[in-house]
Amino acid sequence: MKILHLLLAGALILSSTAGHAQPDSARITQKALLFADSLMKTDWYESWTAYANLAPASVIKFYGGKDGYIEHIQKLRGRTKSDQAEDDPQLKMLNLMVRDEQWQCVIRMSRWFHKDGTRYHQITYFIGQSKDEGESWKLFDVSYNRVSNIIYMFPEINGDLPIEEPTIMSEEQEIALQKKAEADAAAAKKVVKKK
Helix, strand or coil, X not given: CHHHHHHHHHHHHHHHHHHHHCCCHHHHHHHHHHHHHHHHHHHHCCCHXXXXXXXXXXXXXXXXXXXXXXXXXXXXXXXXXXXXXXXXXXXXXXXXXXXXXXXXEEEEEEEEEEECCEEEEXXXXXXXXXXXXXXXXXXXXXXXXXXXXXXXXXXXXXXXXXXXXXXXXXXXXXXXXXXXXXXXXXXXXXXXXXX
């Protein structure tokens, strides 16, 4: 009987230690989203030094240093700067994974803006990296770059991490695209029913 109690006690100790070794992905996700919110706010308030401080070192290096990176962001920022006050952007964690003892993520950012009397919908992606178990994050916005350049800008990125191209569509373009998708889905249903 004592052996059974010792085995049960040992199993409990092992299971409790294994449970503590598991990272808290919900907490890590919240931290990443908090840093993504900071990236959005530094962009919104044009706090360029703080914006650059949130970027991975390899991204800064790709643009020849902090000044080159800031200049690049400022140049492209004008195309999505809204003519009026807008609702807050929406953030959503799409992918979170561990690679080589670091966390990496893709966060989707969706926002509306007005330019020259037209309402546009911007969807972009933030690529993030944490080397301290998700406590702090370095992020950059794909919309200021090309997805094809990411491997050169951020060689540590996991090749399995799916990264989509950012999009900017007018409200009319987006409605037309939704209607086309609905029509295609309805046509596909009819084909399936005929079989």
